[in-house]
Amino acid sequence: MRFTLATVIAALPFLVAAAPHPEANAGVKIPISKRSSLKNADGSANIPALRAHLAQSTEKIQNGLDQYQRNTGSRHPLASKAIKKRDSGSVSLTDDNSLLWYGAISVGTPAKVYTVDFDTGSSDLFLPGPACGSSCNGHTKYDPSSSSTSKDLGKTFTLKYGDNSTVSGEQYTDTVAIAGLTATTQTLGAATTYSDGFQSSNFPADGLMGMGFESISVYNAEPVFQSLVAQGETTESVFAFKLAAVGAELFLGGTNPDLHVGDFTYTGVIQEGYWQVSLGAISANGEDFATNVDSIIDTGTTLIVGDTKTVTAFYQSIGGEANSDLGPGLYTYPCDKDPKFSLTFGGKSFDVSADTFNMGKVSQGSTSCIGGISASDEEFWIVGDVFLANVYTSFDLGNSQVGFANLA
Template sequence: MRFTLATSIVVLAVLAAAAPQPTGQGIGMAVPIIKRTSLVNADKSVNLDALKSHVAAFKAKIRRGFTNYEKNTGMKHPSDVGGVERRGAGESLTNDQSQLWYGSISVGTPAVPFTVDFDTGSSDLFLPGSACDSSCNGHTIWDPSFSLTSQDLGKSFSLAFEDKATVSGEQYNDTVSIAGFSATTQTLGAANKYSPGFESPQFPADGLMGMAFPSISSYGASPVFQTLVSDGSVSDQVFSFKLSSSGAELYIGGSNSALYTGDFTYSHVTHQGYWQVDMDNVKGNNKTILTNVAAIIDTGSTLIIGTPSEVSTLYNALGGKAAPSAGQGYYTFPCDSFPSISLTFGGKSFPIAASALNLGSVSSGSSDCVSGIVGQDIASSFWIVGDVFLQGVYTAFDVGNTRVGFAKLA
């Protein structure tokens, strides 16, 4: 079933009546978000196919970002080391968007509501368009012809994902609103084809909204939040996330002081594109094991993905065992005795809860569990710091001062 304009307007009316509205320019507002994950089987063992697909998706996303960066700036990204490890021909993967945090936006005039995956590791917004084939069934469809403010830019787009899958379509400008703030003349894509990983019910959100920097945009355009800033819709140039099983939200135009305690510890963005910062060190069992590690903060990743050599060094120091059944770069510990691991940013160490680090048993009934820090060649010299870490902190992305802040959850 495809959900069209008429049904969407009914939904919008209900949402508008219930949703709080900003009372003035720059007053931050929250967007409730929901987590969807399928990395664990019903018996609490790790879904290895989904785990490998998740990593493959991020290899493709990083490659896409590096390609866009070079296209947009004329320079190779400084963290692009090339030589990404290719998947073996005999290794079967499913194209599964297994992890996402999603919430609501609206597009067009009249405004139509959609759900999107909020991803700080990419920069573009796309939705299923009216010309989309059956691959978009089950999603709310965006029809630009019904919007008084849409403008066809006469440009196509094609976004590469894992296993040669793509999302492709036409670029438009239109008004995009989130939490009551509006970005006018926002570039977005109307997809005419979804790759299998974005089909419903594998991907419950309608589309994806990137929240990184313009230099990695496939459209060569400003992401939604930066458009809000340039339009003057928000005076506090910050958006913040609480990613946890209880009360998860995206906060637009600042941070929600009810959700964290104490002060933020900030790390400045070292290179705009991704939210790339310096990670001072990685500690294990209260000992410093790695130092001066570049990292990107990515709400679109479940895992922490590091370079194979550094991750191997970490696990060798902690007694982690390689997990051949899971694949190269995956490690296990006894399920009941995971080490204490913390990441240090801005001089402050933030612990990773064992419950977050432990993804689940390597197989049904096994006493060994897979760790959420994975060593993979993703063609970059930085680590990807995702949900395994982020669910334990409150995170502020400060566009105005190009920095990322972490605080203790309330």
Template structure:
């Protein structure tokens, strides 16, 4: 018999399945392959049964044939198990879809940008990063590499009270037993879950309230929490443990902040969802607890330690426990997380009209940020490559730039050697004012230090995976 090519290891098969082959067609392939394998074994055994045998042992062919069947069955099971497990509709451990909706854009129905809201958004990005850096040092004993003293200073210029939270992505969860439904913003730039409690008397009216006393699975940790926001107000309360369910996936003994006070920006008029659910790493948890998705992973609730997002004007979703193959084409470009805490990766370059305007950056991938934010020097360097771009600090606000509305630049970001275009519709935030020929660009400057924050100005143009198990981020072309 000719030597057979070595079979790929189950690990290699599992990797290929997760990245390219997991689909209904894969299930059909598995079925047909198994059927073909056993037909070949059956034919071989039939031929063996017709061979001449010793009269004293006429059934000598049965033993080797049975052995062959056993071995081919074992090999088939090892070979195809990753596909079978993935394709099985009966498994409770496969990935699930969470529909997401986006709320308010920065531009009104006439395409005019609300510059006050825009300025506030950048201010609160800085505040969120500051909380994350502080929690990182508290949880690890080390200062975060991106922690810069300039980040802790108040921004110059106006500091409006309008909260940025109106720009985020929301979906549904349930908490406790009996389960009670809430809406939350899913935020890859933070790590904690908090909800307004029944004893909340500040800025909680109109929200659905969490009452741990009515949940048989709640437990009070007696640990207080406090989250400071850019308007000087706080979200504060006590940390409980309870059951949290998202799209049928349940995390038990999950930390949830029971807020007795909301900041002004979380009032119902500014923040329609009830709470916030962080999807980053435990290292930046203000609670000092595992985030919801890490709990799903550690409790074996999901097969794959990965979640993915599609952010768009319609059809947006969060996928927990893998990736949704229907939403992307080709392979993922994967980049490793450089410092575990935020989803921080290397950004090769930011490109304008086909030229690398800025290179060698570090970037935090944040679904809770709408714009793209960088340090003042590199953002100015980027706009130097955009014809007609102007510093709009005195009109749109500090850190913002404009460009001619009739000449939107071709913008792309390069990760892992692959260029990913940013559409004109997402890069162009809208007109500076009614009748203006100037539009505001989606890349802004702030006192961040030497790193960027990449929000949904970019993320709406790609399918993004967040791999907790392998600490990496993947980008793929939208289907």
């Protein structure tokens, strides 16, 4: 069943940042790395991984919508277009070797270094704890008993993923630092259980750091960046990503002028929870699709995910089609075509390159390739790295807006 997105929703109050400390940092760079296994070694598409990634991305958003209602007592407006779970029972999270953007943080006193996946589509920080079993082998474990600043909150947590596998454990507070910026009494999770999908062979980072809003936090606690802002560690309540293949970077406390050209085009956050903004249009061959729909800007998703009707029309315009052999939501197009299309935000269109759109051939030697726009049953869109790798993106917490600029 399809539902019409409400055109009027109540915005949560904007975050008011604390005045920065005199020594607050004007901005710090965190180099980030990626690991992509959505293509096989021969360059063809890793179809099981694509199917699992699509399931995980949509399920993650659904879980956040549910958590929003638990935290606020109000139903999130996007929940009226409830995601219909796909039939993906044969696809486990173990197969989801999706693209991750990860870098280093330190936790505890004395500080110990961990790697985390930076994810704007969730809001919680978790690491493998000392009691985590064999699925945590190969990861650096966080041991609260070895940190003089840790405190057990006496609460458990469970985080669900695309195939209903979970990460679960105990909640603590401790000191968390990123490139010299320090958040004290930061809530984080020490996992006692990692699903198979978080084994080091599938998930190279030790844990995950969510960068969404507090209202979708499973802990119902401030995310790390919000803590840094509230504690006056940054002069600007802004973080920014470059997710291109070369020189990928997370910048905290502003934007890096060396990584973009021209001014930012900003679009306001419609509902704080996710980084949810209006997608003005997706355009191809002079035709506009998906005009003025809600979209979630998610660094934790590789694909662009839209509603089936619009995605089907888009592929028809570039000579592509749905391919039932691949599973629900995936589409193919002729490999010898170079689709020209763009996404519009804030009245400005940004081109998407053929390289980021092409997920690989259906099989080695095939003339059909899998496209980076996939379909799901919700009406809103999830905008992942297929688009974000083409732009420099600013997440402005203080003004509740997202900005895009062309890469330098």
